[in-house]
Amino acid sequence: MIVWTVANQKGGVGKTTTTVTLGALLALQGKRVVLVDTDPHASLSYYFGVDSEELSSSVYDVFMAGKSLNQDTVLDCLCPTKLDSLFLLPATMALATLDRSMGNQGGMGLILQKALQAVDKDFDYALIDCPPVLGVLMVNALAACERILVPVQTEFLALKGLDRMMHTLEIMRKSRTHEYQYTIIPTMFDKRTNAAMESYQALRRTYGDRVWSGVVPVDTRFRDASQAQSPPPVFCPKSRGVYAYASLLxxxxxxxGHA
Structure with missing residues (x-):
């Protein structure tokens, strides 16, 4: 199973949209995909019409399973979606308590990695949607993946947030035997504004080939897809935003990243 984590310590940059759209594109390729919601706000879960407060089980149960964590623990928490080969491991607000209740326990940073290893044969890809806060959940998501996808809105304040994310990766890299592989994804690009172009050029100057050479444009169809609780590749397959994500994939x- 290929695991990608979608992370940035700034909110509103397109993390959930990136997770949903890439996941759906992979499912439409015939891949078996699980989307993992590790954000207590549960935006990814709500996207698919899952009310996180009415769930009998969620990714929170994975974290609480302890030594009994196994394949059944994970599979029992999954929710189906409108695409046959796309599944959701949903979040709940209870995740917000993990840093306080379990943050100092040994091995807490590798629980999600173990959970995905338990279902390695069940899926081709896992995409993890992160909260914008460095804590147990983000640490788990970063530890579990082969590649980090960092969506960055093409505007000045978002670039400052990216600096913070890169600093976090540098700190965490010291506990790994190899460097993180990451791809920076320029999002919400509006070609009509000088600010967007200047931000994109600043990204390329600073991070070079780490930045995907394309951009995800501003696309109001993404908002419509979200309201319809339908992945963009299903709701608006010919939109310019979906075309951009297909190019990114x-x-x-x-x-x-083949599986």
Whole structure:
């Protein structure tokens, strides 16, 4: 199973949209995909019409399973979606208590990695949607993946948030035997504004080939898809935003992200 984590310590940059759209595109390729919601706000879960407060089980139960964590623990928490091969491991507000209740326990940073390893044969891809806060949940998501996808809105304040994310990766890299592989994804690009172009150029100057050469444009169809609780590749397959994500997916798979 290929695992990608979608992370940025700034909110509103397109993390959930990126997770949903790439996941749906992969499912439409015939891949078996699980989307993992690790944000207590549960935006990814609500996207698919899942009310996190009415769930009998969620990713919170995965974290609480302890030594009994196994394949059945994870599979029992999954929710189906409108796409046959796309599944959701939903979040709940209870996740917000993990840092306080379990943050100092040994091995807490590897629970999600173990959970995904338990269902390695069940899925081709896992995409993890992160909260914008560095804590137990983000640490788990970063530890579990082969590649980090960092959506960045093409505007000045978002670039400052990216600096913070890169600093976090540098700190966490010291506890790993190899460097993180990451791809920066320019999102919400509005070609009509100088600010967007200047931000994109600043990204390229600072991070070079780490930045995907394309951009995800501003696309109001994404908002419509969210309201319809339908992934953009299903709701508006010919939209310019979906076209951009399809190009991004092709790029990511060319980097070795095939399953």
């Amino acid at each position: 092709k790029h990511l798979q060319s980097l070795g």
